Amino acid sequence: QEARRDGVFAGLSSALASAIIGSKLFRLNRNATIMCGVVTGVVSGYQFTQGFLAANVARVEQEQARLDKLAAEQDPPTAL
Numbered sequence: 001q002e003a004r005r006d007g008v009f010a011g012l013s014s015a016l017a018s019a020i021i022g023s024k025l026f027r028l029n030r031n032a033t034i035m036c037g038v039v040t041g042v043v044s045g046y047q048f049t050q051g052f053l054a055a056n057v058a059r060v061e062q063e064q065a066r067l068d069k070l071a072a073e074q075d076p077p078t079a080l
Contacts, residue, residue, distance in 0.1 A: 003052035011045020 019037030022028045028036060 003049055007045045007049025007051045009046035011041040014044035015041025044075050 015037040018040035019033050022036040023033040025028075
């Protein structure tokens with residue numbers, strides 16, 4: 001959920017920047033500027049969401065591995 005929220009904010013930011021660049025630098029008309037902003041925002045938001053999600057999953061897996069290692073050190077198996 002956190003990754004989705006961050007991805008949406010990144011998408012909105014890139015959409016705004018893309019629309020401004022499209023209208024001022026490339027002199028696109030109104031419809032083309034809107035289309036440029038929407039497409040850029042959707043693609044960028046998706047990519048950022050996937051990146052944030054992968055980073056969060058990696059962080060959770062790393063923490064789980066650390067906890068497993070700590071538990072194994074505290075409770076060594078006994079030999080029969």
